[in-house]
Structure formats: C-alpha cells, structure tokens
Amino acid sequence: MRVDLFDFDLPPESIALRPARPRDAARMLVVNSEAAFEDRQVRDLPSCLRAGDVLVFNDTRVIPAQLEGMRGEARVGATLHKRIDLRRWQAFVRNAKRLRQGDRVSFPAEVTAIAEQRLPDGSWVLAFEGDEPVELLLERAGRMPLPPYIAGKRDTDEADATDYQTMFAREKGAVAAPTAALHFTPELVDALAATGIAQETLTLHVGAGTFLPVKADDTAEHQMHAEFGRIDAATADRLNAARAAGGRLIAVGTTSLRLLESATGEDGIIRPFEGDTSIFITPGCRFRAIDGLMTNFHLPKSTLFMLVSALMGLERMQAVYRHAIQGGYRFYSYGDSSLLIP
Template sequence: MTQAANLPDLRAEDFDFALPEALIAQSPARPRDAARMLVASTDGPRDAGVRDLPDWLRPGDLMVVNDTCVIPARLRARRGEARVEIMLNRAEAGGQGGTVWHALVRNARKLRPGDILSVEGAPELSPRVVERQEGGAVLLDFGPDQGLLAAALERAGEIPLPPYIARPDGPRPEDRDDYQPIFARQPGAVAAPTASLHFTPALLEALAARGVGQVSLTLHVGAGTFLPIRAENPREHKLHAEWGEIAPAAAEAINAARAKGGRIVAIGTTALRLLESAVDDQGTIRPFQGLTDIFLLPGHVFHSADLLLTNFHLPKSSLFMLVSAFAGMARMRDAYAHAVAQNYRFYSYGDASLLFREDAA
C-alpha cells in the first residue's frame, strides 16, 4: 500500500505529555459501558459516555471488532536453579496452536538452545529452548500435545496484565473476566484489545437497534504492545509481528458497507492495524491471513476506517503515535490535554475516546 511521499520528521519527544500516575486505571468501570468517552472531531473535544456511542454512529455504519481471546500467557519456570519468567507471544505454526511458541523471557540470557525448562505449577510441561533471539525473545517447543499446553496454561498461567496495572501479589481472580472482551472467540492473544472491554450486551443491543452492523476479524495481540519506544526517531522502531486474519466473508461485508455509504468504525487500534494491513489504495479490504508488523505513524495515509474507538494511551507509546496519525497530532494533543484536565482514566482499564479520521471529520 502506498504511503505519503513526504513523511514528516518525528521525534519520540513529540508524543510526550504529562500524565499523572493516578489517572492510570487499576480496575475497570462497572458495568463496562459506564466508562466515559471523549469524542475528538473537528469541533474539539466533547465529553460523553460509552453508552452514548449509538448517538454518534449512523444507520449503515459497520463496527469492525477483534475477536481474539486472551490466554493466561505468563508462566514462571526454572532452568536448574535459574528462574525465568515466560510471556508467550505467538504460536509459530500459523498462529493457531503450533508446537513452537515465540516468547519474551525475563533473564533470557541464562538460556541456551537445547535447555529444558520446568514450569512452576505444571510439571508435565518441559519446554525446550529452540533458539534465543534479540531483545529477550526465545523460541520454545512445548511438544506436540496442544491440549496439554492449554490445560497447563489454565492451571499455572497468569493473565498477562500490563505492567502499569499494579498487582503486587499477581492478578486478582476478577481480572480473568475483566481483561476478556465480550467479542473473544479465538484464543491466542497475550494482551486484550482494550477498546472492546467497554462493550456489554445492552450496548450491543442499542447499536443494533440504531442500525449499526458488526463484523469480526482476528489479531492476536502480542507482548510487544507493552514495549517502549527506545529509538529517538520512532521510524527506527520495529514492532513485533502479530498474527491476524480477515476472512473473505468479513472483507466482503466491510466493502459492501462502504459501497452503500456506511462508515467503517474500527473498534480498537488492533482492528485498525489489521485493516490497514489488508487495504489497497482504493479502500478495498482484501482477505488476509498471516503476520503483520505494521507501525502506523503520522504521514501514513489511512484508507480502511473512518472512525476509531480506542482507550487513552501512554506518553511516547506506539499507540499514542497511532492515534496521532489517525486523527492528527494537533487534535490529539488537545484531546489528551482535555482528558488529563478532566481526570479521564487511562489505558487498559480506562475510559474511551471516539476519534474521527483527520481527513474525514
């Protein structure tokens, strides 16, 4: 897909802002759709609530949701006396339950190819180190029995909450439900597509009554979503690849909605990233299956979605850069300044923002 010919110069500092730590949400709103929603369009930031979403959409609009399901992907293991923490990232065999997993491992320097690990709480698992890669990444072979691995994860794995949600004693029991979207169908994510956490059956009924459609795609969100941007020039940062799929029927539904004049509403940055990985310059979505490491920065020309529902993101993060690319840097600076001033709650368990594409609002 063609990008803008003259990309703007960027610095990580361009995406910095003061965020009081108290605004990083430690638990979700209850019920989920009771969260606030900041609408950022050409009229400036406007305060609303997630339950108001149907009022901002039109009959014929189509929501594109991510149906990935978060797995308890954090494991604690040992190689002899050395302790390591494993964060499963993605299955290497097509993203759907392969025997070899790409993982991010704390203390990965202690591992060598051929090492056999013992997993705490799951002695039946003996993953073998296949390869050690850069940045703490390791390929681990868990053996051919995927049912064994799935059962062991349910018993010994932890829900991989982001590091900014304080859980000194580990995730709470309620986090298993709180961190799982209502759309979850396809196991494989190690982080939630957090915009989806706001939806309830009542909200979905209201959207359907409004005439808003819904279609699903799958992007298994990886552990790389938590990694900071270390390069001074964000264009030098590379995202970890994530596995995604847009089925032919889903692509057809999206293209049909647009042909009828409906707007495409990406529910979350993960949905938007996969849509932009599969769209052509004319706005046609193609079926997609495979890995994507697309990094959406200012200068990117968006063709797939007209609106984006997303949470509030952290300073200098790849996701704040994405929303700045989508809605415009100046508009997002104003919106986030308003959000901070009005004590909106940030990130995974926080409030929502509804963004209109800069060239479409």
Template sequence: MKLSDFDFDLPEGLIATRPARPRSSARLLLAEGGAMADRHVFDLPSILRPGDLLVLNDTKVIPARLTGSRTRQTGQGEVTAKIEVTLLEPAADGWRALAKPLRKLRAGEVIRFGEALSAEVAEIGEAELRLRFDATGDAFDAALGQVGAMPLPPYIAAQRAPDAQDHQDYQTVWAARQGAVAAPTASLHFDEDLLKALAARGVGFTHVTLHVGAGTFLPVKVEDVTTHRMHAEWGEVSPEAAAAITAAKAEGRRVIPVGTTALRLIESAAVADGRVEPFRQTTDIFIYPGHHFRVTDGLMTNFHLPKSTLLMLVSALMGAEKIKEIYAHAVNERYRFFSYGDASLLIP
C-alpha cells in the same frame, strides 16, 4: 518528525489498574470534527448512526505469563530456582518466549510449571528462547488455563500482580480465536447489553483477527520516528469481513474500527480507497502523521502512552495538534488511561 513531538505529562494517578464496572460505564471522550464532549460508553447507541459498521477484533488472550522452576545438580547437591516466563507466539516445534533470568538457563533443561505443565528449553537466543512443552493442542490449552496468568501490561503489572479477576476483565466478550498475549483494550468496554442496544440502533458489526503481540508495549527508541521499525503481528480479514467493509464504503456508511489493532489490520488489507480484500498474513504497518487512511472513518480507542506508536496513530487520524488538545482535556478531566482505562471515539 521527532519522538518528543508525541510526549505529554501524565499524572501516575490516572493510570487505571482495574476496569470500570460494568464495562460500559467507562467514560467516553467524543471528539468529532472540532468539538469534544464528555460521555460514557453506554451512550454509543445515541452517538453512532444506523448503518455504521463497527470492526471488532475477535482475538483471544492466552494466560501467557507462567511461573516455573528448574532443578539443577551442583557440587552442593540439587538446586531449584524460580523462572518467570512470558509466551510470545507459537514457533516451529514450540513457543517463542521471554524468560527471567534468561542467562541462567541451558538448552535441554526442563522448566516445571506445577503438576499440569512442563517445558524443555529447546533453544536460547540473545533476548528470548524457544520452549517445547509436554502437551499440545487442547491438552496444552487446558494446562495453560490452569497454571497461566493473564499477561497484564507492564504499567499495571508494576503496581499489582495479575489475579483470577483478570481472566475475565482482560478478555473481550466476543473473544474467539486464541493467540494474543495482549488484549485489544478498546473492546473491553463492550458487554452483551450494549451490543444488543447497538444492533437495535441499526449499527452493524464485522469481526477480524489480529493476534496482539508483546511488541505492542515496546518503546520507540529512535528520535526520528519515521525510522522506527514496527513489530509484526499475524492477522486475518476473512472474505466475509472484507466484503462487509467494502460494501459499507460503497454505500456511504461509516467504517469505525474498535481499537488500533482492528484499524491497523483493515488498513493493511485495503488495496484501494474504499476497498478491502481478504488478508491472512503478518502485518508490520506503522501509521503516523501523513498516513492516508483508505477505509477508516473513525476510531474507538483508549488513551495511549506518551511517545508510543499508538499515540502516533491517533495523531495521524485526527491531526497532531488536535490530539494534543484531546489528551490535555482528558488529563484535566481526569479520564483514566491505558488498557483498563476510559475510551475515546475519534471521528475526524
């Protein structure tokens, strides 16, 4: 199974840099069995069945992108330099982070992110560093909200800088548990009116948590994709969520995760066909063609990058040839791609 098997041509003009407004007005490519139909996200109540269970990721994106400065005494006097920092995840006594330029930093230096927040460089590694901030808990969260920017994906950040609107756009309406540095983007299409309409239709919901990490944007660098090592992300399936998913499967109702993050988590927590147990740990599950899905009956997801692990995941669900047809249709019909783009509902 070669990396080149998951490549396709994508016109740059189809990469969305802003979401549809309202959220549920985004287009939806419905692929069910062998058929495809062009719909909209607001059509979901007429597409889904009463009793379907949507699995929603309730992670909350933190404003993890920081611009700071460090000051150092030199023979020519005091010199101040700009530092770009992206937080990755909490670590023992601090935060793991990326920094540009990393090589010019020294352990013990202080980086100031305005008046609200500063951090000491506690440790420097080959590709990242550990920062020890001068605030913790609620005080840290409040300060980060003042000085941080939303960590937009590289393909958006390359075209424009994050702004205040992204604090709302790059967050789901049900976000509850802080810790992600990337959004579960299929969920960005839902608004309160759509959730009410789905509930009225008899569609059920359960929440799980997967804190999406920056590793989701890492490219696959091996030609034999089966040798790729996935990054690890922390997730939790509560006893209530595990019971809801297991009950739905036992009753013959469909379980449809919203987003690849929710899918990867429930497949990690599955202990047998149709049965999920509580789960609270990291997962590095890599789903590619040949994977046996234990609980997933369908998937709502955005359109993914060429040669990405997420394209491999949807190829596993629908079949590689079918995904090629779906993506060719999406390109021809000028669907909008990636995090702020349109959606697909994939039901094998």
C-alpha cells in the same frame, strides 16, 4: 519524526487499575477534527454514530500466557507473545541470562519446555514438551498476562480472568486484550443494533510486543513487532458493501484498525487477509479502510499514541490528552474510551 514529539506528562493516578462497572459506564471523549470535545459515556455510543455505520471488533481471546518456572535452581519468568507452530512459541523471558540453548524449564502442573533458540530481539523460542495442545498446558500452568503498568501495582486475581476478556473473545491466541472492546455489554450491542449500527469481527492476536517501549530517537528507526491476523472473504465483502452504501467503518481498537489497513489496497478495497502484519502507522499515513476509531488512552511515546496522532493530527491529539488528563479520564487498558472521527 522525532519520538520525543509524542511525549507527555501523565500523573500516576490517571492509570486505571480496575475497569468501570458496568463496563459501558466508562467515560468516552468524543472528538472530531474541528468541533469542541464532548464528554460522554460509552453507553451513549448509539447516539454518536448513525444508521449504516459498522463497528469492527477484534474477536481474539487472551490466553493465560504468563508462566513462572525454574531452570534448575534459577527462577525464570516467560511471557508468550507469538505462536510459531503447534508446540513452539516466541517468549519474552525474565532472568534470561540464566538460560542457555537446550535448557529445560519446568513450570507448574508438570509443564515443561525446552529453550530452543535465542532470537536477535532477545526473546526465546520455547518448545513445549508432550502431546497435549499448548493451550491446555497454559490453562493449567499459566495466568492472565496483565499489562506491566497494572501488574506492577497489584497482583492478578480471579476478577481479571473475566475483566481482561472482551465479550467478543472467541479465537484463542492473544497475550493482551483488544482493550477498546472491553467497554461493550450485551445491552449496548442490542442498543446499537436497534439504531441500525452493524458489527463485524476480524482476528488479530495481540502480542506482548504491544507493550514494548520505542527506544529509537526517530520513528523511522523503530522496528514494529509482528502479529498474526485474519479477515475472511465474506467479512471483507460485507465491509466493502457497507462502505459503498455510505456507511462508515469504525475500528474498535487499534488492533482492528491495523489489520484493516493491512488488508486494504491503494484502491480502498478490503481484501481477505491471513498472515503476519507489522504495519507501523505514524503521522503522514493515508488511511484507506477506516473512517473512525474507538480506542482507550495510550502511553506517552507509544506506537499507539503515534497511530491516533496519524489519524487526528499530533496537535489535535495533544489537546485531546491535555483535556483528558485535566478532566480526570482514566488511562490505559482498564481506563476510559475515546471516539475519534476525523
């Protein structure tokens, strides 16, 4: 499909620079395939679902993956986006033209890395020196990697260390938050449980590639970035059992959806999964694992807007986004939510 079909005009003032407080006070647009839209709040979620449904969360934890350093006299910025092994990470590098294979880059707090290899997509493999776990080095030298549409408008501050982390965050490795789950609070989770709505977690380490623009003119020409994910056997069994009993699986965020669909066979059975996924979901896709999606509002011409258009239909999502923009919904990572039930 032509990428320009997924374009729309978004006023700059629609982009949220801070989250709603409390988190579950964010607005939520409820959409199904036919009925009129419902303007609700995230805290209304228990009344929008039914007993037996299962919300599937991503428990990845954002690491301070943004680094500012020096290669000699040249300033270099690095955003880690995918672990290769214990000491090596793939990174997008700012001012990369100043970098050569074998160069040592010095970051704050005596953290250093060797520029080991430039990859075909323009990113670099950075090999961190020393014996300390890289996660500890990043705690000393890195900062929270806010999305470019926020970081370009204000500085990262102390509030972002908690604001840009979900209450489910446990497994370190993401460089972007699974933002649909930012809206959840312990009080909301308790209310959902009291209504008979279950929750499960999986892990998909979101990479900085999620912010890369689609440069191709046709979706068939776009190369999706790879991200590491894991679903254990016990979780897969519970999800399959819930669905067999008539419950609906509602992915909380596009990351949960992409991993569930990657782990599900043509027979609709979710299987244990551990490895990379580069699944690219566009209109025409037949969903095998999920029955609904809770997600924020996405960028024009992004792979995520293509994904929600695949779930609900392009014309339906164009109407949804027109309603959201006209109604003052807040967009992107710190913005409002939508509940999509096809």
